[in-house]
Amino acid sequence: xxxxxxxxxxxxxxxxxxxxxxxxxxxxxxxxxxxxxxxxxxxxxxxxxxxxxxxxxxxxxxxxxxxxxxxxxxxxxxxxxxxxxxxxxxxxxxxxxxxxxxxxxxxxxxxxxxxxxxxxxxxxxxxxxxxxxxxxxxxxxxxxxxxxxxxxxxxxxxxxxxxxxxxxxxxxxxxxxxxxxxxxxxxxxxxxxxxxxxxxxxx
Amino acid sequence: xxxxxxxxxxxxxxxxxxxxxxxxxxxxxxxxxxxxxxxxxxxxxxxxxxxxxxxxxxxxxxxxxxxxxxxxxxxxxxxxxxxxxxxxxxxxxxxxxxxxxxxxxxxxxxxxxxxxxxxxxxxxxxxxxxxxxxxxxxxxxxxxxxxxxxxxxxxxxxxxxxxxxxxxxxxxxxxxxxxxxxxxxxxxxxxxx
Numbered sequence: 001x002x003x004x005x006x007x008x009x010x011x012x013x014x015x016x017x018x019x020x021x022x023x024x025x026x027x028x029x030x031x032x033x034x035x036x037x038x039x040x041x042x043x044x045x046x047x048x049x050x051x052x053x054x055x056x057x058x059x060x061x062x063x064x065x066x067x068x069x070x071x072x073x074x075x076x077x078x079x080x081x082x083x084x085x086x087x088x089x090x091x092x093x094x095x096x097x098x099x100x101x102x103x104x105x106x107x108x109x110x111x112x113x114x115x116x117x118x119x120x121x122x123x124x125x126x127x128x129x130x131x132x133x134x135x136x137x138x139x140x141x142x143x144x145x146x147x148x149x150x151x152x153x154x155x156x157x158x159x160x161x162x163x164x165x166x167x168x169x170x171x172x173x174x175x176x177x178x179x180x181x182x183x184x185x186x187x188x189x190x191x192x193x194x195x196x197x198x199x200x201x202x203x
Numbered sequence: 204x205x206x207x208x209x210x211x212x213x214x215x216x217x218x219x220x221x222x223x224x225x226x227x228x229x230x231x232x233x234x235x236x237x238x239x240x241x242x243x244x245x246x247x248x249x250x251x252x253x254x255x256x257x258x259x260x261x262x263x264x265x266x267x268x269x270x271x272x273x274x275x276x277x278x279x280x281x282x283x284x285x286x287x288x289x290x291x292x293x294x295x296x297x298x299x300x301x302x303x304x305x306x307x308x309x310x311x312x313x314x315x316x317x318x319x320x321x322x323x324x325x326x327x328x329x330x331x332x333x334x335x336x337x338x339x340x341x342x343x344x345x346x347x348x349x350x351x352x353x354x355x356x357x358x359x360x361x362x363x364x365x366x367x368x369x370x371x372x373x374x375x376x377x378x379x380x381x382x383x384x385x386x387x388x389x390x391x392x393x394x395x396x
Contacts, residue, residue: 017340018386025344
């Protein structure tokens with residue numbers, strides 16, 4: 001990107017567009033000229049009428065009519081030219097969009113080359129192997145613990161659960177006192193509390 | 204006597220020096236004349252910027268209907284700039300690159316650079332950039348007679364050419380020539396160099 005090297009080449013299309021635009025400018029300039037003539041003829045007609053020269057005024061108006069026709073024709077031509085110019089410009093945009101799509105497509109292809117199915121399968125397989133290996137290691141480590149150790153670990157876990165969550169371990173059976181089988185009989189109900197009061201308190 | 208500024212009907216404020224009679228006379232002393240000439244240059248350029256005028260002719264000094272009449276004549280002190288004096292001022296402006304003779308090879312008519320070609324180049328490039336005309340080919344006519352108002356409306360072609368040549372030097376524009384005329388393509392190059 002150094003200096004004048006970055007200037008793009010002038011293509012045939014560029015020249016064609018420029019030609020077209022120059023033509024359009026010429027038509028515009030021509031229209032301007034006609035407009036001036038139109039205005040002048042109108043002035044002339046007015047002046048001639050004021051001076052009483054009806055024929056002259058009519059001639060001027062006829063000329064004016066003719067020029068107006070020309071103006072309308074050039075308007076149509078101008079429209080054609082401008083349509084063509086914008087069509088070409090739009091086509092250029094389309095071409096550049098196509099170019100962009102093409103490039104994107106190529107990049108995608110390159111990426112896909114890296115990402116072919118075999119590679120993916122191989123990588124997935126390797127990952128699977130690695131995972132299995134990890135599991136084996138885990139198992140071996142787990143087996144290295146004795147049963148008692150395992151139980152101790154489990155107990156610690158329960159305790160921690162109790163502490164942090166306040167949740168009772170549901171697995172442990174809840175020990176409740178058994179329901180009494182006999183009907184309770186009250187013997188000397190008043191005596192008992194008295195007896196308790198009389199117990200001497202140590203120290 | 205107190206010299207005062209004067210506001211013209213077009214809203215331009217003439218400096219107080221414009222009310223001094225000696226200001227309108229060519230001074231025999233070259234140092235004094237230089238001051239007079241510098242002041243005229245400043246006045247002419249600021250008036251040109253105010254009214255967006257590009258051409259100044261020696262005849263404007265004698266024409267009461269000229270658009271320069273407000274500046275080149277002061278009826279309040281019965282003074283006007285002599286054509287020979289104006290010609291001298293114009294030649295000093297051309298020498299200082301504040302104007303150029305247009306058409307070339309004569310000395311009675313100049314194009315005024317109230318923006319230097321480099322400033323115009325920047326205006327031109329900014330305009331092309333902000334109106335999305337980068338990378339499209341444009342005719343000169345399209346630039347100076349745009350369908351929508353732009354800061355470049357009415358810019359004389361010689362100044363436009365100069366501005367474009369400034370841009371081509373920094374690879375921000377490219378001139379394309381065909382049999383029928385010329386066009387220019389603005390490039391999204393590296394600006395602000």
